[in-house]
Amino acid sequence: MTPDSVEEFYRRLAKDNPNPRSELVFKNPYTLLVSVVLSAQATDVSVNKATEPLFKIVDTPQQMVDLGEDRLKDYIRSIGLYNNKAKNIIALSHILVEKYQGQVPADQKALEALPGVGRKTALVVLNVAFNRPTIAVDTHIFRVANRTGLAPGKDVRAVEKALEDVTPEKYRLHAHHWLILFGRYICKARKPECLRCFESDLCAAVKETGIPLQS
Template sequence: MNKQKRQEIFARLRDDNPNPKTELNYSNPFELLVAVTLSAQSTDVGVNKATDKLFPVANTPEAIVELGVDGLKSYIKTLGLYNAKAENVYKACQILVEKHNSEVPDTREALEALPGVGRKTANVVLNTAFRQPTMAVDTHIFRVSNRTKIAPGKNVLEVEKKLLKFVPKEFLLDAHHWLILLGRYICTARKPRCGACLIEDLCEFKDKTS
Protein backbone atom coordinates (compact mmCIF):
# COMPACT_ATOMS: atom_id res chain seq x y z
CA MET A 1 0.00 0.00 0.00
CA ASN A 2 1.59 3.27 -1.07
CA LYS A 3 1.26 6.81 0.27
CA GLN A 4 -1.04 7.98 -2.55
CA LYS A 5 -3.53 5.16 -1.92
CA ARG A 6 -3.67 5.92 1.79
CA GLN A 7 -4.21 9.59 1.05
CA GLU A 8 -7.13 8.79 -1.25
CA ILE A 9 -8.63 6.23 1.17
CA PHE A 10 -8.82 8.70 4.05
CA ALA A 11 -9.91 11.56 1.80
CA ARG A 12 -12.91 9.47 0.73
CA LEU A 13 -13.72 8.45 4.29
CA ARG A 14 -13.56 12.09 5.39
CA ASP A 15 -15.72 13.30 2.50
CA ASP A 16 -18.34 10.68 3.36
CA ASN A 17 -18.31 11.46 7.11
CA PRO A 18 -16.56 14.77 7.89
CA ASN A 19 -17.23 14.69 11.65
CA PRO A 20 -17.18 11.07 12.82
CA LYS A 21 -18.20 10.39 16.42
CA THR A 22 -18.01 7.48 18.80
CA GLU A 23 -21.27 5.54 19.10
CA LEU A 24 -20.98 5.57 22.90
CA ASN A 25 -23.23 8.12 24.61
CA TYR A 26 -21.33 10.62 26.77
CA SER A 27 -21.37 14.33 27.58
CA ASN A 28 -17.99 14.85 29.28
CA PRO A 29 -14.58 13.14 29.60
CA PHE A 30 -15.59 11.27 32.76
CA GLU A 31 -18.69 9.75 31.18
CA LEU A 32 -16.57 8.73 28.17
CA LEU A 33 -13.96 7.10 30.43
CA VAL A 34 -16.65 5.07 32.22
CA ALA A 35 -18.42 4.12 28.98
CA VAL A 36 -15.21 2.93 27.30
CA THR A 37 -14.20 0.98 30.42
CA LEU A 38 -17.60 -0.73 30.38
CA SER A 39 -17.40 -1.48 26.65
CA ALA A 40 -14.84 -4.30 26.90
CA GLN A 41 -16.47 -7.43 25.44
CA SER A 42 -19.78 -5.54 25.23
CA THR A 43 -21.50 -3.70 22.39
CA ASP A 44 -21.83 0.08 22.34
CA VAL A 45 -25.61 -0.39 22.19
CA GLY A 46 -25.51 -2.48 25.37
CA VAL A 47 -23.26 0.02 27.15
CA ASN A 48 -25.52 2.92 26.15
CA LYS A 49 -28.58 1.15 27.59
CA ALA A 50 -26.77 0.83 30.91
CA THR A 51 -25.23 4.32 31.03
CA ASP A 52 -28.47 6.00 29.92
CA LYS A 53 -29.81 4.89 33.34
CA LEU A 54 -26.56 5.27 35.30
CA PHE A 55 -25.40 8.73 34.24
CA PRO A 56 -28.56 10.66 35.27
CA VAL A 57 -27.99 9.21 38.76
CA ALA A 58 -24.18 9.25 38.93
CA ASN A 59 -21.91 10.90 36.37
CA THR A 60 -19.07 12.17 38.56
CA PRO A 61 -16.36 10.23 40.40
CA GLU A 62 -17.81 11.33 43.77
CA ALA A 63 -21.31 10.17 42.83
CA ILE A 64 -20.10 6.72 41.79
CA VAL A 65 -18.00 6.37 44.96
CA GLU A 66 -21.13 7.26 46.92
CA LEU A 67 -23.15 4.74 44.91
CA GLY A 68 -20.71 2.01 45.89
CA VAL A 69 -19.74 -1.17 44.07
CA ASP A 70 -23.05 -2.95 44.63
CA GLY A 71 -25.04 0.11 43.63
CA LEU A 72 -22.99 0.41 40.46
CA LYS A 73 -23.51 -3.29 39.68
CA SER A 74 -27.26 -2.81 39.70
CA TYR A 75 -26.94 -0.46 36.71
CA ILE A 76 -24.43 -2.48 34.67
CA LYS A 77 -25.45 -6.08 35.42
CA THR A 78 -26.65 -6.50 31.81
CA LEU A 79 -23.02 -6.20 30.63
CA GLY A 80 -20.48 -8.99 30.40
CA LEU A 81 -17.87 -9.07 33.19
CA TYR A 82 -19.98 -6.58 35.16
CA ASN A 83 -18.57 -7.64 38.55
CA ALA A 84 -14.98 -6.86 37.54
CA LYS A 85 -16.04 -3.73 35.68
CA ALA A 86 -17.89 -2.38 38.74
CA GLU A 87 -14.84 -2.96 40.95
CA ASN A 88 -12.54 -1.27 38.44
CA VAL A 89 -14.76 1.76 37.82
CA TYR A 90 -15.30 2.24 41.56
CA LYS A 91 -11.55 2.06 42.31
CA ALA A 92 -10.75 4.34 39.38
CA CYS A 93 -13.25 6.89 40.74
CA GLN A 94 -11.57 6.77 44.17
CA ILE A 95 -8.22 7.54 42.52
CA LEU A 96 -9.72 10.37 40.44
CA VAL A 97 -11.13 11.95 43.61
CA GLU A 98 -7.98 11.48 45.69
CA LYS A 99 -5.27 12.22 43.12
CA HIS A 100 -6.80 14.20 40.27
CA ASN A 101 -9.34 16.56 41.86
CA SER A 102 -12.09 14.43 40.29
CA GLU A 103 -10.88 15.36 36.81
CA VAL A 104 -10.00 12.85 34.09
CA PRO A 105 -6.25 13.19 33.38
CA ASP A 106 -5.13 13.91 29.81
CA THR A 107 -1.93 11.84 29.81
CA ARG A 108 -1.51 8.20 28.88
CA GLU A 109 0.56 7.44 31.99
CA ALA A 110 -2.08 8.76 34.40
CA LEU A 111 -4.95 7.11 32.53
CA GLU A 112 -3.25 3.71 32.36
CA ALA A 113 -2.62 3.89 36.12
CA LEU A 114 -6.40 3.69 36.66
CA PRO A 115 -7.90 0.22 37.29
CA GLY A 116 -9.54 -1.21 34.18
CA VAL A 117 -7.87 1.28 31.85
CA GLY A 118 -5.50 -0.30 29.35
CA ARG A 119 -3.76 1.19 26.35
CA LYS A 120 -6.80 0.97 24.06
CA THR A 121 -9.13 2.69 26.56
CA ALA A 122 -6.52 5.38 27.24
CA ASN A 123 -6.16 5.99 23.50
CA VAL A 124 -9.92 6.36 23.03
CA VAL A 125 -10.14 8.92 25.85
CA LEU A 126 -7.07 10.85 24.69
CA ASN A 127 -8.36 10.96 21.12
CA THR A 128 -12.09 11.48 21.63
CA ALA A 129 -12.19 13.62 24.78
CA PHE A 130 -8.90 15.50 24.45
CA ARG A 131 -8.40 15.41 20.65
CA GLN A 132 -4.91 13.96 20.78
CA PRO A 133 -3.70 12.07 17.67
CA THR A 134 -3.79 8.56 19.13
CA MET A 135 -4.97 5.32 17.57
CA ALA A 136 -7.07 2.93 19.65
CA VAL A 137 -6.82 -0.41 17.88
CA ASP A 138 -9.78 -2.68 18.58
CA THR A 139 -10.74 -5.87 16.71
CA HIS A 140 -12.39 -3.85 13.91
CA ILE A 141 -9.39 -1.60 13.30
CA PHE A 142 -6.98 -4.54 13.56
CA ARG A 143 -8.98 -6.45 10.92
CA VAL A 144 -9.43 -3.48 8.56
CA SER A 145 -5.77 -2.43 8.80
CA ASN A 146 -4.58 -5.93 7.92
CA ARG A 147 -7.24 -6.80 5.35
CA THR A 148 -6.91 -3.58 3.33
CA LYS A 149 -3.12 -3.49 3.87
CA ILE A 150 -3.37 0.11 5.14
CA ALA A 151 -1.24 -0.88 8.15
CA PRO A 152 -0.67 -4.64 8.44
CA GLY A 153 0.71 -5.97 11.72
CA LYS A 154 0.89 -9.15 13.79
CA ASN A 155 -0.55 -7.57 16.96
CA VAL A 156 -2.50 -4.50 18.03
CA LEU A 157 0.56 -2.52 19.13
CA GLU A 158 2.27 -3.09 15.79
CA VAL A 159 -0.83 -1.98 13.92
CA GLU A 160 -1.18 1.07 16.19
CA LYS A 161 2.41 2.16 15.51
CA LYS A 162 2.05 1.63 11.77
CA LEU A 163 -1.20 3.61 11.62
CA LEU A 164 0.42 6.50 13.48
CA LYS A 165 3.27 6.36 10.97
CA PHE A 166 1.31 5.80 7.75
CA VAL A 167 -1.98 7.70 8.13
CA PRO A 168 -1.50 11.18 6.62
CA LYS A 169 -1.33 13.75 9.43
CA GLU A 170 -4.36 15.71 8.23
CA PHE A 171 -6.55 12.64 8.89
CA LEU A 172 -4.98 11.34 12.09
CA LEU A 173 -7.41 12.87 14.59
CA ASP A 174 -10.45 11.13 13.09
CA ALA A 175 -8.91 8.03 11.46
CA HIS A 176 -9.73 5.91 14.51
CA HIS A 177 -13.47 6.57 14.11
CA TRP A 178 -13.53 6.07 10.33
CA LEU A 179 -11.75 2.72 10.57
CA ILE A 180 -13.99 1.45 13.39
CA LEU A 181 -17.15 2.35 11.46
CA LEU A 182 -15.77 0.75 8.30
CA GLY A 183 -15.01 -2.46 10.21
CA ARG A 184 -18.29 -2.47 12.11
CA TYR A 185 -20.65 -1.95 9.17
CA ILE A 186 -18.84 -2.70 5.88
CA CYS A 187 -15.59 -4.62 6.33
CA THR A 188 -17.22 -7.13 8.68
CA ALA A 189 -15.42 -10.16 10.06
CA ARG A 190 -17.21 -13.08 8.42
CA LYS A 191 -18.10 -11.60 5.06
CA PRO A 192 -16.99 -8.08 4.11
CA ARG A 193 -19.51 -6.06 2.09
CA CYS A 194 -16.97 -5.11 -0.58
CA GLY A 195 -19.61 -4.04 -3.10
CA ALA A 196 -20.87 -1.40 -0.66
CA CYS A 197 -17.39 -0.14 0.26
CA LEU A 198 -16.19 3.36 -0.59
CA ILE A 199 -12.60 2.21 -0.92
CA GLU A 200 -13.05 -1.15 -2.69
CA ASP A 201 -10.91 -0.12 -5.67
CA LEU A 202 -8.08 1.03 -3.37
CA CYS A 203 -8.19 -1.87 -0.92
CA GLU A 204 -5.60 -4.63 -1.41
CA PHE A 205 -7.67 -7.50 0.04
CA LYS A 206 -7.36 -10.44 -2.35
CA ASP A 207 -10.62 -12.30 -1.59
CA LYS A 208 -13.14 -9.52 -2.24
CA THR A 209 -16.84 -10.35 -2.22
CA SER A 210 -19.19 -9.22 -4.96
Protein backbone atom coordinates in the same frame (compact mmCIF):
# COMPACT_ATOMS: atom_id res chain seq x y z
CA MET B 1 -0.67 0.51 0.16
CA THR B 2 1.37 3.21 -1.46
CA PRO B 3 1.36 6.67 0.15
CA ASP B 4 -0.93 7.90 -2.62
CA SER B 5 -3.34 5.05 -1.97
CA VAL B 6 -3.32 5.73 1.77
CA GLU B 7 -4.08 9.39 1.12
CA GLU B 8 -6.96 8.41 -1.17
CA PHE B 9 -8.24 5.83 1.34
CA TYR B 10 -8.55 8.48 4.05
CA ARG B 11 -9.87 11.11 1.65
CA ARG B 12 -12.80 8.82 0.87
CA LEU B 13 -13.44 8.10 4.54
CA ALA B 14 -13.47 11.83 5.25
CA LYS B 15 -15.82 12.52 2.36
CA ASP B 16 -18.21 9.80 3.50
CA ASN B 17 -18.23 10.97 7.13
CA PRO B 18 -16.68 14.42 7.59
CA ASN B 19 -17.29 14.64 11.33
CA PRO B 20 -17.24 11.14 12.88
CA ARG B 21 -18.28 10.63 16.48
CA SER B 22 -18.06 7.88 19.05
CA GLU B 23 -21.21 5.80 19.27
CA LEU B 24 -20.87 5.71 23.06
CA VAL B 25 -23.21 8.19 24.75
CA PHE B 26 -21.49 10.25 27.43
CA LYS B 27 -21.75 13.61 29.18
CA ASN B 28 -18.15 14.51 30.05
CA PRO B 29 -14.65 12.97 30.15
CA TYR B 30 -15.49 10.98 33.28
CA THR B 31 -18.64 9.36 31.88
CA LEU B 32 -16.72 8.64 28.69
CA LEU B 33 -14.03 6.88 30.72
CA VAL B 34 -16.65 4.79 32.49
CA SER B 35 -18.31 3.90 29.19
CA VAL B 36 -15.06 2.84 27.57
CA VAL B 37 -14.16 0.66 30.57
CA LEU B 38 -17.59 -0.97 30.31
CA SER B 39 -17.24 -1.47 26.55
CA ALA B 40 -14.47 -4.08 26.84
CA GLN B 41 -15.90 -7.28 25.33
CA ALA B 42 -19.29 -5.55 25.01
CA THR B 43 -21.07 -3.59 22.29
CA ASP B 44 -21.58 0.16 22.39
CA VAL B 45 -25.32 -0.46 22.15
CA SER B 46 -25.34 -2.60 25.30
CA VAL B 47 -23.18 -0.07 27.16
CA ASN B 48 -25.43 2.84 26.20
CA LYS B 49 -28.51 0.92 27.33
CA ALA B 50 -26.95 0.36 30.74
CA THR B 51 -25.48 3.83 31.21
CA GLU B 52 -28.55 5.82 30.14
CA PRO B 53 -30.22 5.49 33.57
CA LEU B 54 -26.88 5.42 35.40
CA PHE B 55 -25.67 8.74 34.01
CA LYS B 56 -28.92 10.43 35.04
CA ILE B 57 -27.76 10.17 38.65
CA VAL B 58 -23.98 9.80 38.31
CA ASP B 59 -21.65 11.95 36.22
CA THR B 60 -18.73 12.62 38.55
CA PRO B 61 -16.25 10.34 40.35
CA GLN B 62 -17.56 11.43 43.76
CA GLN B 63 -21.12 10.55 42.81
CA MET B 64 -19.90 7.13 41.68
CA VAL B 65 -18.09 6.58 44.96
CA ASP B 66 -21.23 7.59 46.83
CA LEU B 67 -23.31 5.21 44.69
CA GLY B 68 -21.10 2.30 45.70
CA GLU B 69 -20.12 -0.95 44.05
CA ASP B 70 -23.27 -2.93 44.83
CA ARG B 71 -25.64 -0.30 43.44
CA LEU B 72 -23.42 0.18 40.40
CA LYS B 73 -23.73 -3.53 39.66
CA ASP B 74 -27.50 -3.17 39.54
CA TYR B 75 -27.12 -0.76 36.61
CA ILE B 76 -24.49 -2.68 34.64
CA ARG B 77 -25.28 -6.35 35.29
CA SER B 78 -26.47 -6.74 31.67
CA ILE B 79 -22.86 -6.14 30.54
CA GLY B 80 -20.30 -8.93 30.46
CA LEU B 81 -17.77 -9.08 33.31
CA TYR B 82 -19.86 -6.57 35.23
CA ASN B 83 -18.56 -7.63 38.66
CA ASN B 84 -14.94 -6.88 37.83
CA LYS B 85 -15.86 -3.75 35.88
CA ALA B 86 -17.86 -2.39 38.81
CA LYS B 87 -14.92 -3.00 41.14
CA ASN B 88 -12.54 -1.20 38.78
CA ILE B 89 -14.88 1.75 38.20
CA ILE B 90 -15.31 2.36 41.91
CA ALA B 91 -11.55 2.02 42.46
CA LEU B 92 -10.61 4.41 39.65
CA SER B 93 -13.25 6.87 40.86
CA HIS B 94 -11.64 6.91 44.31
CA ILE B 95 -8.28 7.66 42.70
CA LEU B 96 -9.70 10.47 40.58
CA VAL B 97 -11.23 12.06 43.67
CA GLU B 98 -8.18 11.65 45.86
CA LYS B 99 -5.41 12.34 43.36
CA TYR B 100 -6.90 14.43 40.55
CA GLN B 101 -9.56 16.55 42.27
CA GLY B 102 -12.28 14.60 40.52
CA GLN B 103 -10.93 15.30 37.04
CA VAL B 104 -9.88 12.82 34.35
CA PRO B 105 -6.17 13.39 33.60
CA ALA B 106 -5.29 14.15 29.99
CA ASP B 107 -2.16 12.02 30.25
CA GLN B 108 -1.71 8.52 28.86
CA LYS B 109 0.48 7.15 31.65
CA ALA B 110 -1.83 8.53 34.32
CA LEU B 111 -4.84 7.00 32.61
CA GLU B 112 -3.18 3.62 32.15
CA ALA B 113 -2.37 3.56 35.87
CA LEU B 114 -6.08 3.58 36.73
CA PRO B 115 -7.75 0.23 37.54
CA GLY B 116 -9.36 -1.36 34.50
CA VAL B 117 -7.79 1.13 32.08
CA GLY B 118 -5.40 -0.29 29.50
CA ARG B 119 -3.63 1.28 26.58
CA LYS B 120 -6.61 1.12 24.23
CA THR B 121 -8.98 2.72 26.74
CA ALA B 122 -6.49 5.48 27.51
CA LEU B 123 -6.02 6.28 23.83
CA VAL B 124 -9.77 6.38 23.21
CA VAL B 125 -10.28 8.80 26.10
CA LEU B 126 -7.43 11.03 24.92
CA ASN B 127 -8.84 11.08 21.40
CA VAL B 128 -12.52 11.59 22.18
CA ALA B 129 -12.41 13.69 25.34
CA PHE B 130 -9.25 15.71 24.72
CA ASN B 131 -8.99 15.79 20.91
CA ARG B 132 -5.59 14.11 20.83
CA PRO B 133 -4.65 12.49 17.46
CA THR B 134 -4.34 8.99 18.93
CA ILE B 135 -5.33 5.76 17.18
CA ALA B 136 -6.59 3.04 19.52
CA VAL B 137 -6.60 -0.30 17.71
CA ASP B 138 -9.59 -2.51 18.44
CA THR B 139 -10.68 -5.66 16.59
CA HIS B 140 -12.35 -3.62 13.83
CA ILE B 141 -9.30 -1.47 13.16
CA PHE B 142 -6.97 -4.46 13.36
CA ARG B 143 -9.06 -6.26 10.74
CA VAL B 144 -9.39 -3.26 8.41
CA ALA B 145 -5.69 -2.40 8.60
CA ASN B 146 -4.65 -5.95 7.70
CA ARG B 147 -7.38 -6.87 5.25
CA THR B 148 -7.14 -3.73 3.15
CA GLY B 149 -3.36 -3.47 3.35
CA LEU B 150 -3.61 0.00 4.89
CA ALA B 151 -1.29 -0.81 7.79
CA PRO B 152 -0.60 -4.54 8.18
CA GLY B 153 0.73 -5.90 11.46
CA LYS B 154 0.79 -9.18 13.32
CA ASP B 155 -0.46 -7.72 16.59
CA VAL B 156 -2.27 -4.66 17.93
CA ARG B 157 0.85 -2.68 18.77
CA ALA B 158 2.34 -3.37 15.34
CA VAL B 159 -0.83 -2.12 13.65
CA GLU B 160 -0.94 0.93 15.90
CA LYS B 161 2.66 1.79 14.99
CA ALA B 162 1.98 1.19 11.29
CA LEU B 163 -1.08 3.44 11.35
CA GLU B 164 0.88 6.17 13.11
CA ASP B 165 3.53 5.92 10.42
CA VAL B 166 1.26 5.98 7.36
CA THR B 167 -1.68 8.16 8.40
CA PRO B 168 -1.30 11.71 7.07
CA GLU B 169 -1.31 14.33 9.82
CA LYS B 170 -4.51 15.99 8.61
CA TYR B 171 -6.41 12.72 9.08
CA ARG B 172 -4.92 11.66 12.44
CA LEU B 173 -7.57 13.17 14.71
CA HIS B 174 -10.49 11.30 13.13
CA ALA B 175 -8.67 8.18 11.86
CA HIS B 176 -9.67 6.16 14.92
CA HIS B 177 -13.41 6.65 14.38
CA TRP B 178 -13.33 6.42 10.61
CA LEU B 179 -11.65 3.02 10.76
CA ILE B 180 -13.85 1.67 13.56
CA LEU B 181 -17.07 2.68 11.81
CA PHE B 182 -15.79 1.39 8.47
CA GLY B 183 -14.99 -1.97 10.07
CA ARG B 184 -18.25 -2.08 12.00
CA TYR B 185 -20.60 -1.35 9.11
CA ILE B 186 -18.81 -2.13 5.83
CA CYS B 187 -15.61 -4.14 6.23
CA LYS B 188 -17.28 -6.61 8.60
CA ALA B 189 -15.55 -9.67 9.97
CA ARG B 190 -17.73 -12.41 8.49
CA LYS B 191 -19.62 -10.70 5.70
CA PRO B 192 -17.72 -7.68 4.38
CA GLU B 193 -19.97 -5.60 2.15
CA CYS B 194 -17.53 -5.18 -0.70
CA LEU B 195 -20.15 -4.42 -3.33
CA ARG B 196 -21.13 -1.20 -1.56
CA CYS B 197 -17.63 -0.40 -0.35
CA PHE B 198 -16.12 2.83 -1.68
CA GLU B 199 -12.60 1.53 -0.94
CA SER B 200 -12.77 -1.79 -2.82
CA ASP B 201 -10.48 -0.74 -5.68
CA LEU B 202 -7.76 0.09 -3.12
CA CYS B 203 -8.25 -3.04 -1.00
CA ALA B 204 -5.47 -5.63 -0.95
CA ALA B 205 -7.91 -8.47 -0.23
CA VAL B 206 -10.03 -7.64 -3.27
CA LYS B 207 -6.97 -7.18 -5.45
CA GLU B 208 -5.60 -10.54 -4.33
CA THR B 209 -8.72 -12.48 -5.28
CA GLY B 210 -9.78 -10.29 -8.18
CA ILE B 211 -13.36 -10.34 -6.86
CA PRO B 212 -15.21 -8.77 -3.92
CA LEU B 213 -15.12 -10.84 -0.73
CA GLN B 214 -18.91 -11.07 -0.81
CA SER B 215 -21.15 -11.24 -3.87
